[in-house]
Amino acid sequence: xxxxxxxxxxxxxxxxxxxxxxxxxxxxxxxxxxxxxxxxxxxxxxxxxxxxxxxxxxxxxxxxxxxxxxxxxxxxxxxxxxxxxxxxxxxxxxxxxxxxxxxxxxxxxxxxxxxxxxxxxxxxxxxxxxxxxx
Numbered sequence: 011x012x013x014x015x016x017x018x019x020x021x022x023x024x025x026x027x028x029x030x031x032x033x034x035x036x037x038x039x040x041x042x043x044x045x046x047x048x049x050x051x052x053x054x055x056x057x058x059x060x061x062x063x064x065x066x067x068x069x070x071x072x073x074x075x076x077x078x079x080x081x082x083x084x085x086x087x088x089x090x091x092x093x094x095x096x097x098x099x100x101x102x103x104x105x106x107x108x109x110x111x112x113x114x115x116x117x118x119x120x121x122x123x124x125x126x127x128x129x130x131x132x133x134x135x136x137x138x139x140x141x142x143x144x
């Protein structure tokens with residue numbers, strides 16, 4: 011997750027909330043950007059309609075919060091600076107398809123941090139990134 015080849019594989023296998031087009035502009039992947047607060051500390055997203063995992067289960071806000079929790083709590087795979095960043099971000103599930111991120115302070119490159127691959131909670135809910143749990 012912390013190096014370029016891992017990031018490339020992640021992008022091929024898993025969708026993210028947003029991605030960036032060839033011009034560096036953020037575009038929807040799993041989520042539509044709804045907006046942000048004037049002070050740059052709140053970001054709201056809604057997952058697109060009719061998105062499903064390969065097994066037919068819907069992709070929900072719970073999958074996103076599960077993935078962020080894995081990033082926050084990993085001790086071996088995720089770089090320490092990335093874990094620290096996500097520990098300071100509050101993620102709030104507003105509904106099955108709506109999420110809100112609250113940053114401790116405005117952070118211009120925040121959208122870059124939303125390109126992580128979202129993982130299915132219903133399949134991986136008991137797992138962590140740490141190798142001793144495998």
